[in-house]
Amino acid sequence: MSENQNINQGKPAKLDKAFDFHKAETRIYDSWEAIGAFKAGRTDGEAYTIVLPPPNVTGSLHMGHALNHTLQDILIRFERMRGKDVLWQPGMDHAGIATQMVVERQLDAEGISRHDLGREKFVERIWQWKEKSGGIIFNQMRRLGQSCDWSRSRFTMDDGFAGAVLKVFVELYKQDLIYKAKRLVNWDPKLKTAISDLEVEQKEINGHYWHFKYPVDGEENRFLTVATTRPETMLGDVAVAVHPDDERYQDLIGKTLTLPLVGRKLIVVADEHADPEKGSGAVKITPAHDFDDNMVGKRHDLEEINIFDDQARTNDAVPEKYRNLDRLVVRKMVVADMDTLGLLEKVEDTVHMVPYGDRSGVVIEPWLTDQWYVNAEVLAKPALEAVESGATRFVPKNWEKTYFEWMRNIEPWCISRQLWWGHQIPAWYGPDGRIFVCLTEEDAVAEALDHYGEEKQLTRDPDVLDTWFSSALWPFGTLGWPDNTPELNKHYRTDVLVTGFDIIFFWVARMMMDGIHFMDDVPFHTVYVHALVRDEHGAKMSKSKGNVIDPLELADKFGADALRFTLASMEAQGRDIKMSEKRVEGYRNFGTKLWNAARFCDMNGCFDDVDATFDPAKVSLAVNKWIIGEMVKATADVTRALExxxxxxxxxxIYHFTWGTFCDWYVELIKPQFYGDDGADKTETRNTAMWVMDQILK
Structure with a gap:
């Protein structure tokens, strides 16, 4: 259609010639918030609830957030328009390590450390930072138009939620589902804390295989060769494993070797962990410093010798010349000494994966230490059955296999962290080491008095809980549990969880376990696992590659609607998104097309004196019957797709109906009615165009 033709034939437009999304998006969003359009509490509709995966308080909105939140917002607005009492529950995670590091860096710049402040003052400093700078992401989420019920926003460290976290810990402990044990963990020697697998970044490193010869006891000049990428750990070796079917070593199984440099006797064990096709087929076993070796050690009841301290420096368990030194210094010394003894057979170049702390950037050390654990195997059983029975389903369904694999092979969950920021573990120790786990110190003192018969000095456990422990309560903790609130009764169980695949185990599975255990029901009936957003070439976005696309920059350039429509249009189940600016620009043009159609309707009186009694079923003109029928079909298609x-x-x-059917065909076909003299036809067509525009904008 011609712009000049529209202006000449119609009246002046109230709508500007071009859509200024900068002004419109801010104005519209502010008006929505002002009238409470996003608030839950509708009394005449059934509940529909989604909990927003809580972003870190330190976080900034990235493209993954933009996709995840857009998909949720579509469901939320869809069900809100269908008359349901919709709650989109927002909130933030306290992000233990990340937040503590932010504030520690500030202190470093001031020339002081957290230890100079002490725990209480340091935690106060974090709260001050949180109030001033934390939660920037909420404003960024508003910029993209998210319709969360901001009035109900929660924080995983606020008083009510913190009380729920402590109650869960105490109850699980009383039920023998939480315990303390010495086990192997991912240890960050810079941050001096255990970290989760999700906080470990595997990097491909050019390294070496050092082949060492271990003398066979009682057989002069016979050696068993082992290869290692970490020579320093040989100081903690307790055995050598060979495959039970490896004919080369059948006569050695059960015999001993002498560990060079140390003199310890090593037993040769038969274990399928040893691969006859790899190297010599013999594997040195260091149960205290390797997860695979630890499993071998448990199968053969081997000693666990911890040779490092919390800074990954050698301790008194190694020969004196190697003590109190950094692990890499010891590595060089061990290699040199083995070479001097003629026990270094060869050195091979290799490329291997090395675990690094994603926050500290240092090599992670598998380390034996006392930590708190959840008996996840017990909690996992009903969570596993819930998905097997269909009480909770995954979309796409193939992600159920990932869930099943993790849950059927679940290990004890390490929940303690050696940090100051977080939920401090509610455990107190008596002078003899006896543990008292209670909600408050007063309760612990009372229990201790009952136990000892007199007052004793108690010391609280300094560790805090893993942030995944508290976020596992998100679907019911945000609704007021453990209090029996109206919101809890109405909105639990929630409906859909929208998430990425990488936290199915770390978050989804744990919400399932806690939800069923404490609420006797699954936390959601559907888990929608969305795609990854990659760059236009299909590569994963990363700062090092320089291919990160900032969603806020795209929203400022093309509008939030264009960005969100792009993300939704590219979200096909089971297929990652290849994001590019040109795609967003294309959907900005789609918005422009719709704006021009709206101007045409406006200039022809479609939005003037709107007839509230208009019934689309009673139109008489063929062109209006046709567009209404097409609109009904398109609405059904959209509804079916979203469901x-x-x-x-x-x-x-939406795109094909709006651009093709409405803009390209209907708008052209109705010009004779608008420019003609038949008042009845003109009125019906105006009402029809207005009604169709209203449906499109929904």
């Missing part, structure tokens, strides 16, 4: 989480199909139906 089945097929976002790309929903946006395709």
């Amino acid at each position: 089945n989480f097929r976002y790309n199909e929903a946006t395709a139906a």
